Amino acid sequence: MAKVKVEFRNIALAYGKTQVLRDIDLVIEPGEFFALLGPSGSGKSTLLRVLAGFARPQAGRVLVDGADISGVPPWQRDIGMVFQNYALWPHMTVAQNVAFGLEERRLPKNVIEQKVAAVLELVGLKELSSRRPSQLSGGQQQRVALARTIAIEPKVLLLDEPLSNLDAKLRVHMRVELLALQRKLGVTTIFVTHDQEEALSISDRVAVLEAGVIQQVGTPVELFDHPVNRFIANFVGTANMFAGTLRPGADGMVFESAALGTLLLRGAPAAPAGAVEIAFRPHVVTLVEAGAAPDGGLIWLKGTVAAREFLGEFIRYVVTVGTNEIVADQAHYTDARKFAPGEAVNLGIQPEQIRLLPA
Ligand SMILES: Nc1ncnc2c1ncn2[C@@H]1O[C@H](COP(=O)(O)OP(=O)(O)O)[C@@H](O)[C@H]1O
Ligand SMILES: [Mg+2]
Structure with a gap:
């Protein structure tokens, strides 16, 4: 899979009088596992939605591998998003859920079958392919959501608080799996979380957002050891x-x-x-x-x-x-x-x- 670079250039977005994103300028390197960290309401999901094409900023541009995609509709952006609530189809089996996006792309039946089998193998769900979501644990449902998204081979993988519905032990286990999978695929990944430990533990780099403003971008160690201001010192660790x-x-x-x-x-x-x-x-x-x-x-x-x-x-x-x-x-x-x-x-x-x- 070709690794792509993502650039947010001076993105500003308001809903009515609420300014949600302010002058966001951010470069995510090809193949990077990048975290957006910030308290609830800081604009993390909105920034992902801008990249996916579900939210339209009033100013700024989004570039994928140097090409401005601001005018490209969401379904042509080749960006995969895993939502916090997984959004699985309850009446479909695991395999059908994973096949859905491929069927929409009108791929031949045998190609779809191959891809579904490969991706279920990759996330360790091969044995459960004929179950329905209600017959799965939270961690397994999370894997189906991930499998469904990577099946379409997106250029960029967006993960919006993908682990927050899991219990503490499973969350720690799944984040290790998630990183291993990302490394195997090599896909540029943006991971949203409000949990500083989660962000620090798996990311190559982290951007910390507060009230729609990027406060600091750096490696986990840089953020922890050299916070640039009071907000970062408090939010990333205890000070x-x-x-x-x-x-x-x-x-x-x-x-x-x-x-x-x-x-x-x-x-x-x-x-x-x-x-x-x-x-x-x-x-x-x-x-x-x-x-x-x-x-x-x-x-x-x-x-x-x-x-x-x-x-x-x-x-x-x-x-x-x-x-x-x-x-x-x-x-x-x-x-x-x-x-x-x-x-x-x-x-x-x-x-x-x-x-x-x-x-
Ligand atoms: N569709 C919308 N209409 C109006 N306000 C919105 C909408 N989506 C988000 N917001 C507001 O934008 C701010 C940031 O939301 P969000 O990006 O979801 O934050 P986060 O993901 O960091 O918790 C919040 O104040 C939220 O209420
Ligand atoms: Mg959110």
């Missing part, structure tokens, strides 16, 4: 954030805030002085007993445990520092020291893990 001012000092940048006092950000790259916000992840904070000798490499603060939550692999502590709170995740081991609510602690923050965000 402790504090507003203050930055100034150069003798040993590196110095951050001052009412909440945390003066912190020396040793190892932080030089940055312009002035108002900033710092952000750091809960797992870069180490908790020790109040009396413990602090490690010189860390930034140390005094606090009191306000709450703790046992999450299996780690314990999430909320620690009060002055009038503020810091979330600190500590890896859990059977005999690791636990801290009780009310207990005084010292918090160590790895300075090189602190990120600077625009204030």
Whole structure:
């Protein structure tokens, strides 16, 4: 299958007075597994619908392999879409559901049979081809929806929250399968989700949307390690954030805030002085007993445990520092020291893990 490139060029779309997409400029590379991540209502489905031809933007162009498809009707775009609710025909068998799109294309009967068999084999449904959707589990129905879409050999595969109806374990299993299948087919794929873990775990790159605006595009690691703003830092993972001012000092940048006092950000790259916000992840904070000798490499603060939550692999502590709170995740081991609510602690923050965000 030829891999195609998809470009959104300055797409703007409004429904009445509601501006749903604002100046969307995005390039999806040939064969990429690309995620659109954002909260509910941020415009993810609308952007897919623009590409599929079901929604018409007021401005901008959509290019597939360099050709403007803005004027091409949906059925001539060769774009396959899997919907969140699967939209299977309940009265048809699995094989008939998968054959439907091929019959619409008036392919010869024997070709249709071959293609249906091949695609059901590919998604592991060969044995269930004569069942109806109601006789299948959620995961199997999801596979039928996928099989039906890839049977028509689309140039681009669009997946709109395809896993959100599955239970947690199955969701994790299916996303691994989905990626394996995409790699086998090589088809350029855009995957929509509101689940940051899902987006980070399977995508080559992710675009984060908020209120119709792309906030950041990058690899999962880039988004997590170098969020460009407060929204991304919070939406992709969890972050402790504090507003203050930055100034150069003798040993590196110095951050001052009412909440945390003066912190020396040793190892932080030089940055312009002035108002900033710092952000750091809960797992870069180490908790020790109040009396413990602090490690010189860390930034140390005094606090009191306000709450703790046992999450299996780690314990999430909320620690009060002055009038503020810091979330600190500590890896859990059977005999690791636990801290009780009310207990005084010292918090160590790895300075090189602190990120600077625009204030
Ligand atoms: N056909 C429509 N008519 C009017 N408003 C719409 C329509 N489709 C979507 N919207 C609005 O556009 C915004 C984005 O919707 P959508 O793209 O479905 O978001 P997401 O998929 O990110 O949850 C929402 O505020 C939604 O109410
Ligand atoms: Mg949606």
